[in-house]
Amino acid sequence: MADILKVTTPLVNQNQQIQPKQPAEATAPLQLQAINKVVQTTPREILNQNNGMIQNGDRPTILANLLKDPAVTAAYLKNIFVLEEIIKLLPANNRTVTDEIEQMFQTLLVRPEDIAKEMKQQEGSSTSFRGELFNLLRQISASNPRDSDIQAVIANLLRALNHMAANRDIRDAVANSLRYLSQNLNSSKTLTPQLEKLEQQFRSPEGEKNFAALKKEALELFQNIRESVLFSPKLEKVISISIYNLSRHNNNQNYLQESSAALWRLLDKETRPQFQRAISEYLATLKESGGQIPEEKSQVMKTLVDLVQSQSKADMNLAEQARIEKIIHSLLSSPCNFTPLLHFVVPVLLEPIRSFAEIWINPNEDPEPGSDPAERHIHMLLVIDVEAMGRFEAELFLRGKKLDFALFCPMGYQEAYEKIGSSLARALSDTDYRLGEVRVETLNRGRSLMEVFKSLPYRRTGVDVKI
Numbered sequence: 001m002a003d004i005l006k007v008t009t010p011l012v013n014q015n016q017q018i019q020p021k022q023p024a025e026a027t028a029p030l031q032l033q034a035i036n037k038v039v040q041t042t043p044r045e046i047l048n049q050n051n052g053m054i055q056n057g058d059r060p061t062i063l064a065n066l067l068k069d070p071a072v073t074a075a076y077l078k079n080i081f082v083l084e085e086i087i088k089l090l091p092a093n094n095r096t097v098t099d100e101i102e103q104m105f106q107t108l109l110v111r112p113e114d115i116a117k118e119m120k121q122q123e124g125s126s127t128s129f130r131g132e133l134f135n136l137l138r139q140i141s142a143s144n145p146r147d148s149d150i151q152a153v154i155a156n157l158l159r160a161l162n163h164m165a166a167n168r169d170i171r172d173a174v175a176n177s178l179r180y181l182s183q184n185l186n187s188s189k190t191l192t193p194q195l196e197k198l199e200q201q202f203r204s205p206e207g208e209k210n211f212a213a214l215k216k217e218a219l220e221l222f223q224n225i226r227e228s229v230l231f232s233p234k235l236e237k238v239i240s241i242s243i244y245n246l247s248r249h250n251n252n253q254n255y256l257q258e259s260s261a262a263l264w265r266l267l268d269k270e271t272r273p274q275f276q277r278a279i280s281e282y283l284a285t286l287k288e289s290g291g292q293i294p295e296e297k298s299q300v301m302k303t304l305v306d307l308v309q310s311q312s313k314a315d316m317n318l319a320e321q322a323r324i325e326k327i328i329h330s331l332l333s334s335p336c337n338f339t340p341l342l343h344f345v346v347p348v349l350l351e352p353i354r355s356f357a358e359i360w361i362n363p364n365e366d367p368e369p370g371s372d373p374a375e376r377h378i379h380m381l382l383v384i385d386v387e388a389m390g391r392f393e394a395e396l397f398l399r400g401k402k403l404d405f406a407l408f409c410p411m412g413y414q415e416a417y418e419k420i421g422s423s424l425a426r427a428l429s430d431t432d433y434r435l436g437e438v439r440v441e442t443l444n445r446g447r448s449l450m451e452v453f454k455s456l457p458y459r460r461t462g463v464d465v466k467i
Contacts, residue, residue: 107299107303108299108300108303108304108347109347109348109349109354110299110300110346110347110348110349111348111349112348112350114299115346115348118298118299118300118346119344119346119359121297121298121299122298122300122301122344122345123342123344125297125298125301128162128165129158131282132278132281132282133275133278133279133281133282136271136274136275136278137154137157137158140154140267140271141154149266150263150266153259153262153263153266154263156259156262157256157259157260157262157263159259160250160255160256160259160260161256161282163250163255163256164250164256164286165286166248167208167249167250167251168208170245170246170248170249171202171203171207171208171211171249172202172203173242173245174202174218174242174245174246175199175202175203177238177239177241177242177245178195178196178198178199178202178218178242179195179196179199180238181195181225181235181238181239182195182196182199184230184234184235185225185228185230185235187230188228188230191221191224191225191228191230194221195221198214198217198218198221201214202214208251211249211251212251215246215249218242218246219243219246222239222242222243225239226239260279263275264276300345300346300347339360339449339456340456341360341361341362341449341453341456342359342360342361342362342363343358343359343360343361344357344358344359344361345357345358345359346358346359353386353387353388354387355384355385355386355387356384356385357382357383357384357385358382358383358384359380359381359382359383360380360381360383360449360452360453361378361379361380361381362378362379362380362453362455363376363378364376364377364378365377365378365379365397365455366455367399368399371399372400375399375400376398376400377397377398377399377400378396378397378398379395379396379397379398379452379453380394380395380396380397380398381393381394381395381449381452381453382394382395382396383446389410389413390410390411390413390443391410391443391446392407392408392409392410392443393407393408393443393446393447394406394407394408395407395408395452397436398433399436401432401433401434402433402434402436403424403428403433403434403435403436404436404437404438405420405421405424405435405436405437405438405439406437406438406439406440406441407420407439407440407441408441408442408443409440409441409442409443410442410443411442411443414440414441414442417440418440420438420440421435421438424438
């Protein structure tokens with residue numbers, strides 16, 4: 001055993017010359033065969049770093065379907081009434097739905113005579129740029145060339161007005177995020193009081209004046225949350241959204257004054273007094289309403305907002321809360337939030353039948369080759385889900401004063417709607433429009449938005465957007 005521990009030296013001559021190894025010579029050129037074949041990677045593990053917060057199914061596929069399905073919002077509205085019917089089937093002593101929720105179910109449907117009013121209210125909520133001031137700005141923009149300096153000045157003024165009207169909403173959004181963080185960090189005796197205090201400061205009337213200091217305090221608090229043991233990827237997402245909202249807030253009090261003065265200098269003497277009066281009235285209205293332009297609320301949208309508010313109430317059981325939360329999440333993920341089209345949702349009650357319609361409109365459709373470029377082209381898609389009948393799709397093309405109509409019916413209803421063209425012709429007889437081609441076919445499959453609106457993929461990716 002003692003001999004094993006002896007350290008010996010290798011029996012190698014130290015003066016021995018070591019020959020370097022010669023590199024191998026290429027005897028034949030490298031041949032690449034079947035270069036079109038690619039080894040398939042593991043489908044689920046490769047995107048785990050991107051899908052870490054995705055649960056309960058393949059969410060990217062769901063979001064891709066939402067990009068295409070033109071009736072997704074109407075389908076979820078229908079689910080709300082399915083929820084109502086399921087609740088009513090429960091025993092009478094199990095009071096899972098309150099009178100307030102029951103009233104919401106009733107007000108979510110509109111009468112046929114109120115369809116035009118409801119669509120007008122939804123159209124008014126689609127933009128905040130409405131009123132005398134913005135009509136005047138549209139007239140000024142239309143009377144000047146697109147490459148003139150006044151176009152950039154108008155855009156700068158609209159940006160300043162939008163910042164002024166949106167600052168209150170941005171502070172409320174940050175305050176809502178702070179409340180969510182305080183509720184999820186309620187076990188921390190140091191972070192929770194700071195979050196609650198900061199939330200109240202953002203909601204206070206002095207929030208805009210003290211925004212710079214509040215923003216600095218919020219960013220420092222977010223960093224402390226990230227260093228906490230209670231921090232999670234879900235909270236990181238909320239913090240990231242809050243930091244983005246803080247960056248959107250424009251606290252420059254001179255921005256609006258400078259942009260309006262720049263436009264005033266470019267106007268003629270006749271338009272200057274009109275512009276000065278219009279912007280003064282708009283700012284006075286904005287100040288009186290606390291940063292919000294008063295408007296007539298849509299009945300359908302108001303009911304959905306009430307559902308969101310009632311979802312957190314204590315008198316609803318956990319199953320009902322989870323169900324409504326899933327419906328609201330699906331509504332907020334619908335294509336209307338990231339599709340550059342006018343969008344309307346019209347659930348209608350015609351006793352005893354309920355129908356759920358979703359309407360998509362492209363008010364500036366690309367003209368067809370050979371058509372008059374001066375004529376306005378409008379393209380509409382109506383997806384209507386009628387109880388006990390099925391899904392209908394109606395497509396309208398308005399080219400100038402000519403209206404083309406195509407109706408796709410469920411199986412077995414084509415003959416019943418063959419003569420719809422005569423009814424449309426009578427409805428248009430008292431107007432300046434005339435009926436063109438009318439087609440009635442069977443709906444074999446539902447079409448996606450990108451199949452109907454050919455230019456939609458380019459507009460979504462920003463290819464056709466001019467800045």
